[in-house]
Amino acid sequence: MSKVSIELSASARNNESLILHCLDSQNQKEIAELVGVDASTITRMKTDKKDSNNLTQVEFISAFVDSLGLKLVRKGDVYCSVEVAEATRVYLANAFNSPEYMRILFK
Numbered sequence: 388m389s390k391v392s393i394e395l396s397a398s399a400r401n402n403e404s405l406i407l408h409c410l411d412s413q414n415q416k417e418i419a420e421l422v423g424v425d426a427s428t429i430t431r432m433k434t435d436k437k438d439s440n441n442l443t444q445v446e447f448i449s450a451f452v453d454s455l456g457l458k459l460v461r462k463g464d465v466y467c468s469v470e471v472a473e474a475t476r477v478y479l480a481n482a483f484n485s486p487e488y489m490r491i492l493f494k
Contacts, residue, residue, distance in 0.1 A: 393440050402449035402459045408432065409461075475476050 392412065395403065410418070419426040425435065432444040452459060460466060467475075482488050 393442060393450065395442075395446060396453055398458055399446075399450045399453035402452050403446055405459050405461070406445050475488065 415429045416426045419429050434443060436443055482492065
């Protein structure tokens, strides 16, 4: 298999950054035990480049998730679709134009 150099997109880099930050802030040994591997496997996933694409496993997973049109977020974070955010923006813009509505809303 030929060696292919892949440049990660900004969103794939964000995925990678989130994964690496979470790994750095948690006990890798505990994470390894939870997924049934040795702690050194987690370290290799972060550092060892694969010859076929010159990516670490974490970089590959990040690019793979991005190519599916997905992004990684923390479990506790709450996100909504662009459509819901836009509807909320319109709703609030209309609400702020009505002093009576604002009075009721913030009693």
